Amino acid sequence: MSAFVIDAFEFCRNNGYREGVTPVTEMTRLAADLANASGEITWAIQGGTTPQGYPTMTLSVAGPVQLVCQRCLTPFDYRIDSSTQLVLGRDDEEADQIEEILDDESIDVIVGSHTADIRELLEDEALLALPQAPKHEVCPDTTLLDGLKSEKVSPFAGLKNLKSE
Numbered sequence: 001m002s003a004f005v006i007d008a009f010e011f012c013r014n015n016g017y018r019e020g021v022t023p024v025t026e027m028t029r030l031a032a033d034l035a036n037a038s039g040e041i042t043w044a045i046q047g048g049t050t051p052q053g054y055p056t057m058t059l060s061v062a063g064p065v066q067l068v069c070q071r072c073l074t075p076f077d078y079r080i081d082s083s084t085q086l087v088l089g090r091d092d093e094e095a096d097q098i099e100e101i102l103d104d105e106s107i108d109v110i111v112g113s114h115t116a117d118i119r120e121l122l123e124d125e126a127l128l129a130l131p132q133a134p135k136h137e138v139c140p141d142t143t144l145l146d147g148l149k150s151e152k153v154s155p156f157a158g159l160k161n162l163k164s165e
Contacts, residue, residue, distance in 0.1 A: 004117055004118050004119045005115055005116065005117050005118075006018075006116055006118060007113075007114045007115070007116070008047075008055070008057065008088055008112040008113055008114070008116040009055050009088065009090075009112055009114065010114075011045075011047040011057070011116075012047040012048060012049060012055030012056060012057060012088065012112075013047075013049075013055065014047065015046075015047055015048050016045075016046075016047040017044070017045070017046050017047070018044070018045050018118065019042075019043065019044040019045070020042075020043060021040050021041070021042050021043070022040065022041050022043065022119070022122065023037075023039075023040050023041075024037045024038065024039045024040065024041060024063075024065060025037045026119075027041065027119075027122075027123045027126065029123055029127060030065075030123055030126050030127055033067075033127065033130060034065050034066055034067060034068075035066040035067060035068045035075035035076075036066050036075070038065075038066060039063055039064050039065050039066070040063055041061050041062070041063040041080065041122070041126055042061070042062050042063050043059070043060060043061045043062075043122045043125075044059075044060045045057055045058070045059050045060075045118055045121070045122070046058045050087060050102070052101065052102070054087050054088065054089075054098055054102075055087070055088040055112060056085055056086065056087045056088065057085075057086045057088070057121075058083060058084070058085050058086075059083065059084055059086065059121055059122060059125045060082070060083040060125075061080055061081075061082055061083075061122055061125045061126045061129060062079070062080055062081045062082070063079070063080055063126075064077055064078070064079050064080075065077075065078055065079075065080055065130075066078070067130070067131075067134040068134065069134060069135045069136045069139060070133050070134060070135045071135045071136065071139050072135075072136065072139040072140070074136075074139070074140070076134075076136050078130075078131070078134065080126055080129045080130070081129070082125055082126070082128065082129035084108060084125055084128075085106070085107050085108070086107075086108050086109075086110050086121070087102065087107055087108070087109045087110075088109075088110060088111070088112030089109055089110070089111055089112065090111070090112065091111060092111060095109045095110060095111050096109075
C-alpha cells in the first residue's frame with residue numbers, strides 16, 4: 001500500500017499528522033492549470049474529531065506557482081496558501097446529515113474512505129486555492145493588449161460598404 005493511501009477514519013481517530021513537500025510536476029491536474037510546472041507545494045494534514053465527535057481532517061497547502069495572466073497572457077508568480085477543514089461521513093446520506101447539523105459554510109463535508117489517497121485531497125485543495133481569473137494587479141507590459149484595442153474594428157463598419165445610394 002502506498003505511503004499516501006490512508007484509512008481516513010483511522011487517521012482521524014488517532015489524531016494522525018503528516019506533512020511533506022511535493023513537486024508541482026507530480027500534481028498533474030494542478031500543473032495543467034499553470035504557466036509551467038516549476039515549484040513545490042508544502043503540505044500538512046492533521047486528523048481529529050469535531051466537538052460533535054465527527055472525524056475531521058485539516059489540510060494545508062502552500063507554495064509558489066506560475067499562473068498566466070488573463071489580461072496580458074504573460075506568466076506571473078502566485079503564492080498558494082490555503083487551509084481547509086474536511087469532515088468525513090461514511091456515505092452520501094450521512095455526509096448530508098452532518099452538513100445540516102454543523103450548518104457551517106466554512107467546513108466541507110465529504111464522504112470518507114478507508115483507502116483515501118491524500119495526494120488527491122492535497123491537489124484538490126491546491127486547485128481550489130487558485131484564483132478563478134488569474135491576473136496581475138497591474139500588467140507589466142500592455143503593448144500586446146494595447147495593439148489589440150487599437151486594431152479593433154467595429155462589426156458594423158463593413159455594412160457601410162453594402163449601403164446603396
